[in-house]
Amino acid sequence: MFAPLYAQAFQFQDVVEKAKSKASAAYEPVPGIPDFMAGLSYDEYQSIRFDPSKSLWREGDSRFQVMLIPAGKFYTRPVSIHVVDSEGVHPLSFDKSLFNVDDEALRKRVPADLGYAGLKLTFPFDGPDVANQFLVFAGASYFRGVSKETSFGLSARGIAVDTGLPTGEEFPDFTEFWLERPAPDSDHVRVYALLDGPSLTGAYEFTVYPGEQTRVDVKARLFMREDIELLGLAPLTSMFYYGEHTPRPLGEWRPQVHDSDGLLIHDDATGEWLWRPLMNPDRLAASFHSVRRVGGFGLIQRDREFRHYEDLEARYERRPSAWVSAEGDWGKGNVVLVEIPTDDETNDNIVAFWSPGGEVSAGTSRDLNYSIQFGGPGVAPHPGGKVVNTFVGSGDRIGGGDQAGAYRILVDFAGGPLSELNAESPVVSKVTGGEGVEVLEHFVEWVAPENHWRLSILAKPAPDQILQLRGFLMVDDEVATETWSYSLPPGTGLRAEP
Template sequence: MFRPKYIRVFTLAMLLVACSPADDTSAPMAIDEASILPSESEPSEQVPPAKSQPAPSSIYNLERVQPEPASVPVRPQPEDMAEASTVAAFGLPEIRQKARRLAAEPYEPSRPLPDDAKRLNYDQYRRILPVAGDMGWSDPATGSRVLFDPRGYLFDQEVRINIIDGDTVTPHTYSADAFDFKDLPLSEETRETLGFAGLRLLAPINKAGKFDEVLSFKGASFFRALGAGSVYGASARGLGIGTASADGEEFPAFREFWVVRPDPASQGVSIYALMDSPSVTGAFAFEVSAGPRTQVEVEATFFPRKEIDGVGLSPLTSMYYFSPHDVIKQGDDFRPAVHDSEGLAIQMSNGEWVWRPLQNPTDLEVSVLAGTQPMGFGLLQRHRKFDDYSDVEAAYHQRPDVWVEPHGDWGEGQLMLVEIPTVNEYNDNIAVFWRPASGWRAGGTHSISYTMNWGHRPGALAEVMSVSDTRAGRKPGGKARMFVLDYEDVPEGFFENAELEISTSAGKILNPVMRRHPSSDNYRMSFELDPEGADMAELRAVVMRGSRPLTETWLYRWSTK
């Protein structure tokens, strides 16, 4: 039976941030057609701490970056100006060929971002708006729109963008006339030579005739999506390399996109992408179906340039600052909780459901939560009421869940959770990914596919009761730690003849109790932990009837810090 493991590294490895800050609820662009504007889960075992300190990351750092040495703006290269070409067929096989050839060549970084564009802060960068409501195709009969974003602020990687229309592939050349730069402090030369940083897909997911953002690609290999009624929160990446590693993290970047103009009768959009980095190239196909639950089918093939250790497949990132399930409370914030995601849900290979509340630790922590490929995993936001967060601007109750279902055999490996200390809500500090057991060798080929669902409760539905609330704190009048787990809307008789299985890796469990709420169909499990001098304990709780679990398996890391 697999036992989750953890690593505690006593240093701040990195500060993470998504493609825009956590309080950015107005970021998704909306276009109104009426007025278009330009039991595998037992307590974990300790793994010795890493001996060297992880190197800090830079792309996730939201701090206002200082300008680098002066750079001279470079006008787009001749290949950027290529005319449309007619091809018999163009799709993922052709992108794979490009990626394979690129992997055999030396890596060439993106051309430098001009200093004045680099000096833009986040609020200034957001003021740059597209002039038109659709930059990809002019046919109003299609059910989607596409917009492109210029480089600037932290988004320094340049991407090329192509439109596929039938058998015609047309490079979409950057033009400053496509954007309203307002009075921003950018020279004319900078405006004329910025180039693209990414793209956004829009569809009428909330209201007929009103095109809202459903998908965004911008910054390295980051992308994120929305379902109906949600605002941007958790993000995904095409690939992770060296996350939480002592050698530092590498960030592969999407360098070129091909967007397929959808048929008017089509409900989906196809997007292809070419990835590049010093260590690896990659070819991606994204099949996007927008709606109340936006589904993204991902197929990817990677071609290592050199030997790579610490690969992360289908990496997800999010922000967790604080909530009532913390042992140490946030004392001076008027809000009861602040997070884009509150927990990691896993459907294990044996069908067991696991719920692991997220934490904002004092020191970087890395956990191994599955030793065989899970049936699914995702970062969830279970609390969906405004009063759970009481934040009008951030609207944390509308942050989407993201659920990943791997297809095929990803090989031996581990599902890893990285939790990084953060002192505010502006840094993504959570990462989860599948790490292959063996490193990748230069010249190899690695292919995976998976389905991602984004929205409010988009994942597979568990056949057991889920934990609706976790609370933790000191037992009144005592020294023991008390934990409370709530289960909502429990059918009558569901917990009859059930047994509580509660365990700890250190100390002992006291007074386990399951009670029905006197005025509802909710149940509450409570127990105490006497750490007996330990400074950390891995807790596990599940309700069983015989050999059958009635609830998901709850995992929790308690620490004195």
């Protein structure tokens, strides 16, 4: 039986030394692929398909196997891949015969030394003879994960640099990977990665446990080449086109289209859980949520009803949520949410990350440990009542109110302590408005058909001001729910005019 001796062959510290050495020298990007490969159409690139029968480790009866991704189209910088086993560290040279290409002319043109763009890890979720893809590393520092019952959607990233700033974002790359070969009966697999970019380098160790929830334990050490204005740690990237609280674009028949519907944050110091519904703004928006000691944050796909999407191809109700759990005390800082305008669902326009307090200066280093859970909305260990719906409309019409320039906002809460209450229970609401926002009224109602509680708010922002609101429910002087935090900028199509 295969008996790995990984510690003798390769360790995280080996990647750390590489990253440290690179950080002391000028940045040199990895040479790109030939122009014709970068210029392939989407269909041409997709026609270059890896042969699953040639997956790495397939011959050793390992439950974990590796499929390889060819460089081309979006992936213009090839990566180096190595295998770590009991015999040492072995580079994985590009092998054109691992791929099937339908077009004979294209097959001949694919260079024999093209290089790999990344890798896909597989695990037998659906039976011993099925290799289900569950984690993909490809493109810059992106990696995507799923659990047994979810389908690919949002992505995680190794790092975010100056995301959302007017100066423009920097995209460091994972340039080199080391795959530690697992024992046949192992419940986890380990991947090391080297990050390189103009402003920093980094060493990463990913220990991955696939299952009902797929957990990725991340260890990283970063080395700064340059001062960084906005460093984003443990970033998540997703898509929000429109949802229940936004207008449906003209011509769209589907009720909602999004990979995630909200940002969830846990402040471990105060105990507060905060839910922020996502928006597709008219112009780029960045919000900074101050946290004393971050327990975790994540982009969540809370709405799991097919009828709320009606898309048999995309199956948005199956898209995974991702929850980042901080290990140790990360100190004071902000969970940053960047929302970018998009005209369709093909753009990942949502980014969330942790930004530390204080300067990030050239010549410094930073250690980071955290885990990411991919799975259903239960990936976050949230004990309180949760927001299940947010509806927004004008506050000057029947059912909304009689206040010109105001909004009627309905927020539905369910679960946690609310599950033990009845329609006569003394549930009260607490609502505050941001600068220039007048909260005209708020009250709570029991919604019998749905067995949940509804917070109804009438609020009026000053002209050309962002409508910012926070609200939660209390029972017997105790907080019973997460805090709903909402930000509605002008130009969303929901703007009530005075």
